[in-house]
Amino acid sequence: MELLPFVIADKEKCTGCRVCEIACHSYHHSVGKTIGTVTRPIVPRLFVKRKSGGMVPVQCHQCEGAPCARACAPKAIRIYCGRIVIDTGRCNNCRDCIQACPFGAINLTPADQENPCVSFSEAEVHLVGNKCDLCLGRDRGPVCVEACPGQALRLADPLADKREKNRQAAQNSQYLYRTGR
Amino acid sequence: MRKDKARVTGLDASPIIHIDQELCTGCQRCVAICPVDAIEGSKGQPQTVSQERCVACGQCVQICSAYASIFDDDIAPREQKIAERGLLPSVKEPLFAAYNRGDALKVKAALTNRSLFTMVQCAPAVRVAIAEEFGLPLGSLTPGQMAAALRKIGFARVYDTNFAADVTIMEEGSELIQRVTTGGTLPMFTSCCPAWVKYVEQTYPELISHLSSCKSPQQMAGVLFKTYGAKVDGVEPEQVFSVSVMPCTCKKFECERPEMEASGYRDVDVVITTRELAQLIKDAGIDFVHLTEEEFDKPLGTYTGAATIFGVTGGVMEAALRTGYELITKEAVPEISMNFVRGGEGIRKASVKVGDLTLKVAVVSGLKNAKVMMEQIKAGKADFHFVEVMCCPVGCVSGGGQPKVLLPSDKPGSYVSRTANTYVHDENLLLRKSHDNPDVQKLYETFLGEPLGHESHHLLHTHYTARK
Amino acid sequence: MSTNLNAFIIADPNKCIGCRVCEVACSVTHTEGAAVTAGMIDAPLIAKLYLVKTATVTMPIQCRHCEDAPCAQVCPVAAITQTKGNIIIDESNCIGCKTCLMACPFGAIDFVPVYKNGQIVSQNGLQVETEDGLTEKEMVVASKCDLCAGHAAGPACVRACPEKALEIVVPKQEKKKRNVDAAISLQDAVKKFIG
Numbered sequence: 001m002e003l004l005p006f007v008i009a010d011k012e013k014c015t016g017c018r019v020c021e022i023a024c025h026s027y028h029h030s031v032g033k034t035i036g037t038v039t040r041p042i043v044p045r046l047f048v049k050r051k052s053g054g055m056v057p058v059q060c061h062q063c064e065g066a067p068c069a070r071a072c073a074p075k076a077i078r079i080y081c082g083r084i085v086i087d088t089g090r091c092n093n094c095r096d097c098i099q100a101c102p103f104g105a106i107n108l109t110p111a112d113q114e115n116p117c118v119s120f121s122e123a124e125v126h127l128v129g130n131k132c133d134l135c136l137g138r139d140r141g142p143v144c145v146e147a148c149p150g151q152a153l154r155l156a157d158p159l160a161d162k163r164e165k166n167r168q169a170a171q172n173s174q175y176l177y178r179t180g181r
Numbered sequence: 182m183r184k185d186k187a188r189v190t191g192l193d194a195s196p197i198i199h200i201d202q203e204l205c206t207g208c209q210r211c212v213a214i215c216p217v218d219a220i221e222g223s224k225g226q227p228q229t230v231s232q233e234r235c236v237a238c239g240q241c242v243q244i245c246s247a248y249a250s251i252f253d254d255d256i257a258p259r260e261q262k263i264a265e266r267g268l269l270p271s272v273k274e275p276l277f278a279a280y281n282r283g284d285a286l287k288v289k290a291a292l293t294n295r296s297l298f299t300m301v302q303c304a305p306a307v308r309v310a311i312a313e314e315f316g317l318p319l320g321s322l323t324p325g326q327m328a329a330a331l332r333k334i335g336f337a338r339v340y341d342t343n344f345a346a347d348v349t350i351m352e353e354g355s356e357l358i359q360r361v362t363t364g365g366t367l368p369m370f371t372s373c374c375p376a377w378v379k380y381v382e383q384t385y386p387e388l389i390s391h392l393s394s395c396k397s398p399q400q401m402a403g404v405l406f407k408t409y410g411a412k413v414d415g416v417e418p419e420q421v422f423s424v425s426v427m428p429c430t431c432k433k434f435e436c437e438r439p440e441m442e443a444s445g446y447r448d449v450d451v452v453i454t455t456r457e458l459a460q461l462i463k464d465a466g467i468d469f470v471h472l473t474e475e476e477f478d479k480p481l482g483t484y485t486g487a488a489t490i491f492g493v494t495g496g497v498m499e500a501a502l503r504t505g506y507e508l509i510t511k512e513a514v515p516e517i518s519m520n521f522v523r524g525g526e527g528i529r530k531a532s533v534k535v536g537d538l539t540l541k542v543a544v545v546s547g548l549k550n551a552k553v554m555m556e557q558i559k560a561g562k563a564d565f566h567f568v569e570v571m572c573c574p575v576g577c578v579s580g581g582g583q584p585k586v587l588l589p590s591d592k593p594g595s596y597v598s599r600t601a602n603t604y605v606h607d608e609n610l611l612l613r614k615s616h617d618n619p620d621v622q623k624l625y626e627t628f629l630g631e632p633l634g635h636e637s638h639h640l641l642h643t644h645y646t647a648r649k
Numbered sequence: 650m651s652t653n654l655n656a657f658i659i660a661d662p663n664k665c666i667g668c669r670v671c672e673v674a675c676s677v678t679h680t681e682g683a684a685v686t687a688g689m690i691d692a693p694l695i696a697k698l699y700l701v702k703t704a705t706v707t708m709p710i711q712c713r714h715c716e717d718a719p720c721a722q723v724c725p726v727a728a729i730t731q732t733k734g735n736i737i738i739d740e741s742n743c744i745g746c747k748t749c750l751m752a753c754p755f756g757a758i759d760f761v762p763v764y765k766n767g768q769i770v771s772q773n774g775l776q777v778e779t780e781d782g783l784t785e786k787e788m789v790v791a792s793k794c795d796l797c798a799g800h801a802a803g804p805a806c807v808r809a810c811p812e813k814a815l816e817i818v819v820p821k822q823e824k825k826k827r828n829v830d831a832a833i834s835l836q837d838a839v840k841k842f843i844g
Contacts, residue, residue: 003760003789008751016206016225019246019589022275026587033591034584036314036459039273041251048206055206055225064745064760064789067726070774079777079786102725102744107252149210149589158747158760163699165756166710170662170701173708177661 003158004062004082007046007132007142013152016055018048023147027135043109045132046144057144057153060084060105060132068131071100076129083134091128098129106131197237197282197433199266202227203256204247204278211241211279216548216572217380227278234383236376237281238548238572239430239581245279271464281430281581285457288424289464291450292335297422300338300410300481301331302402305346306428306492306577307455309599309606313584314459315469319591320598322606325474328482330462332475338406338414341477342425343484345402346491346500348624349373350615352641353395354505355632357567361538366390368543368558368565371497373397375435376572378645380548385555386647394642398491399425399432400441402481403448404640409628410481418446425452428492428580431572443640454582480620486517486607487615493600494546494576495522495529498569502533502542503614510536517613518604525596526574528554530565546571575600654820655714655734658698658794658804662708664814671709672696674809678797680764691767697794698806699759709806709815712736712757712794720749720758720793728791735798743790750791761792 021044028045031037046059062084069077069084076090077097086097088111098106109130134155135142145153200211200220205227212220212228219235222228230241249256256262262276263269267283291297312321331339353371360369372378372393381389396404403425407418425432435441436449453461462469477483487503490496499519506514521531526547533540543565545551551570557563573579578599586592612618629636660671675696677684684690698711714736721729721736728742729749738749740763750758763770771785796817797804807815 001760001762001789003747003750006747015208015210017208017210017246018206018248021250022246022248023588031587032313032316033319033588033595034313034586035274035277036456036584037316038275038587042248042275043251047252050206053225055208061746061748064747064786065743065772066775067744069776070772072774075776077775078783079775084775102746147588147590156751158750162750162753162756162759165754166699166701167703169710169755170703170706170708173659173710174662174706176659177663 001159003064004079004084005134005155005157006062007059007134007145007153008156009057010152010154011051011054011056013150014048014055014057015150015152016048016050017149019147019149020044020046020057020144020153021048023143024132027138027143040110043107043130045105045107045130047104058103058105059144060101061103062132062134067100067102068097068106068129071096081136083136084131085133085136086129086131088128088130093127093129101131195282195437196230196232196235197430198230198232198235198239198241199280199282200228200230200241201249201262201276201278201280202229204249204276206247206278208247210244210246214240214244216240217384236379236548236572237431237434237581238376239281240573241279242277242281242430242581243579243583243585245277247278248275249277269460269464272460277585281454282433283457284433284451284453285461285464287451288453288457288461291422291424294422296420298338298411298414298416298420299336299422299424300340300406301336301424301426302340302342302345302399302406302481303327303331303426303458304342304399304428304432304492304577305489305496305603306580306583306599307426307458308489309492309578309602310428310583310595311455311459312469313595314456317470318598319586319595320600320602322602323469323474324606325476326469326472328477329472329475330467330469331458333467333472334461334465336424338410338478338481339475340402340406340410340481341484342398342402342427343488343491344481344618344620345398345405346488347485347615347618347621348401348405348641349395349398349491350487350500350504351621351625351632352401352637353393354501354508354615356393356395357501357505358508359633361540361566368563368568369393371569372643373491373497374431374571374577375429376431377548377551377570379431379434379648380551380572381555382645383648384552385559386649388555388558389645389647391558392645394644396441396641396643397432397435398488399427399452400435400448400643401641403436403441404444405481405624407444407446407448408640409624412628413480418444421446423448423450425449426455426458427452428455428577428583429573430454430581432582440643456582456584459584480623483618483620484610485615485618486610486613488618489610490603490607492577493523493603494526494571495524495544495569496576496603498522498542498544498567500615501567501569502535502540504616505540506533506535507614507616509538514614518608522569523604526550540567541565543568545569546576547574548572578603653734654716655731655736656796656817656819657714658711658796658807658815658817659713660708661814661816662706664812665708666812666814667700667702667707668811669700670809670811671698671806671815672700674805675794678800678805692764692769695761695764695792697759697792699756710755710757711806712753713755714794714796719752719754723748723752733798735796736793737795737798738791738793740790740792745789745791753793758791758793760789762787762789
């Protein structure tokens with residue numbers, strides 16, 4: 001039994017600098033190395049939010065029973081290569097997935113990546129669902145994890161995390177009955 | 182030393198570095214990188230710039246990653262921010278919290294004004310970086326395309342800062358020899374980095390006399406445009422509109438210094454950054470990547486390899502040594518490429534045998550390292566004749582106005598490539614020593630006379646102001 | 650203010666022999682059909698407590714029914730609630746987002762497939778794309794110790810353990826008992842020295 005991994009942030013380390021959002025955009029769109037080569041708004045798939053005194057990025061949890069997939073009528077959302085992806089070819093931009101996701105991890109963005117535009121006017125542009133896909137196709141894994149200057153992001157393997165916590169709890173429990181009963 | 186406070190312009194008059202309070206997330210990466218601790222604020226709250234302390238180096242602008250997202254609905258519309266920042270309305274790139282004042286609109290207006298004769302100069306560091314804004318690899322060397330683009334935008338004369346850098350070497354080399362042989366104030370510091378100059382003025386005003394009296398190449402070029410250049414091109418000085426393209430945000434401050442009007446007019450009318458030039462080129466619809474290379478105009482566009490290495494740390498020192506050695510010993514320097522002054526951020530020291538004299542030199546890059554040097558001087562422990570100081574990490578190629586790299590992991594590589602290609606350019610030029618520049622020789626023969634002479638003193642040298 | 654603290658089950662690592670009968674009992678109790686022999690079990694054993702075996706310690710780990718349960722706090726669909734002194738997961742609402750798993754400091758929550766009549770249940774929604782086409786994804790939900798709520802006999806693991814290593818701790822009672830024990834032991838000590 002394997003659980004889908006996902007990227008999680010350490011609230012203590014996040015400073016809200018947004019490099020993760022910029023890196024995410026740069027992987028998913030064809031841009032050069034400098035800001036001057038970016039001709040469209042930055043559209044990331046993780047969102048840095050201010051939350052009770054701190055900043056933290058929020059992104060798709062790769063849910064095992066993904067409500068976005070359940071909500072999607074054209075069945076455009078499915079698991080592919082160990083992550084939940086949106087098949088933008090099938091997306092009919094009905095927005096049901098956006099309503100369904102409790103994290104707000106899904107966004108609507110222009111489908112046409114070659115046509116630069118500065119603002120989205122829905123009448124002109126074909127929009128499709130867009131969400132974290134753990135940088136499908138990237139050998140070194142999610143680019144946001146690599147780019148964060150404070151190493152606040154990591155790709156979590158939920159089962160490995162859980163087992164480690166079980167071990168730690170057992171270690172700590174050794175001392176509960178030290179005095180004997 | 183003039184202390185006429187009324188005429189000293191701080192940055193308060195027209196601040197160059199700003200932090201947009203709506204966009205700043207308070208991550209404080211700018212605070213960490215500011216060499217003069219000019220950025221204030223609590224963690225997680227928007228930061229502000231102390232214009233008094235700020236030296237306008239623009240490193241904060243380079244590092245800031247807090248961008249204006251189209252999903253933020255509590256910020257002013259993009260059009261408003263574009264207007265506030267002085268950006269061309271056609272600019273498409275993302276906007277960030279830390280930014281520099283934009284002056285490209287003034288250049289665009291001048292280029293369409295038929296009563297003006299526009300002359301432009303580009304710093305050496307611009308030609309190894311501008312192509313990055315058009316998708317070419319980091320550090321691509323494209324002087325020919327840069328000149329072609331400038332001509333296509335409409336500049337009447339495509340001159341070059343590098344010409345003036347060769348002139349700077351003539352003047353500064355002579356000044357150094359004079360100080361060494363007549364017991365002048367030593368060590369002498371370079372004065373071409375305006376952030377460094379402002380830093381001395383506001384932090385170590387008692388050491389101002391150590392600064393070379395030479396203007397920077399930008400300012401020397403500006404004053405020559407409106408005097409010698411106007412003569413050569415047969416135009417009235419008041420018609421000349423002098424534009425400078427720099428890898429540096431502080432050069433905007435430098436050109437506005439009150440004393441920079443030796444030509445009788447503002448020697449440099451507007452400074453724009455490498456990024457702003459790229460934006461102008463895109464605004465004009467020019468396909469930079471496919472331009473045919475062109476030459477710079479003569480006489481003020483001729484330059485040597487010694488001039489072009491001004492863009493990297495150790496470059497001014499190396500150029501000065503190439504010429505100084507020959508001026509003193511009357512012999513060619515044994516090795517033109519001097520690796521012992523080259524390197525990265527930090528302090529490098531060397532002793533160079535120049536005839537009977539052992540010249541002790543130091544190269545400092547990164548303003549925090551300059552502080553170390555200044556303290557040594559105050560303690561009487563700095564045994565140097567000549568010190569080059571650059572504010573930015575590896576010299577001008579890493580300046581605040583250079584193309585802003587998207588990912589932090591690409592930054593070091595950008596420094597390495599731009600530096601390497603600067604030296605490649607130098608190696609491939611026929612002339613590699615400033616004193617060999619025939620148009621510089623002609624300038625002296627027909628106009629200036631000799632280095633440190635009366636005309637030079639009036640036009641090419643300057644004074645500084647204590648700002649404490 | 651008198652509130653009762655949630656009861657929970659904990660193992661004595663000195664008594665645990667790592668036999669896993671607790672896991673078997675847990676799994677059987679939570680599966681319909683009440684299997685009595687191994688041969689009656691038609692699905693993988695899935696327990697809500699997890700045996701940990703390291704070089705230094707052997708014991709099962711399970712939910713502590715925290716008073717300020719982080720799992721309940723982070724669940725985005727409010728599927729985890731406190732009911733009658735018990736932190737309960739409503740499996741029908743669970744979307745499998747794994748936030749509770751990440752939040753639990755003990756790792757007491759696992760994500761498990763659901764079996765009905767020996768068959769794994771597929772979810773009506775998410776599918777998996779492979780080279781061979783589309784297949785159903787199994788239903789996966791959060792699972793943790795529920796103190797065998799709804800089972801009259803009480804926690805199965807406690808009853809099943811051959812070494813009596815597992816016990817239900819009722820915190821207020823346990824505390825009182827220890828206070829009394831401590832008082833008695835102190836009285837004895839003082840008597841010895843002062844007489």
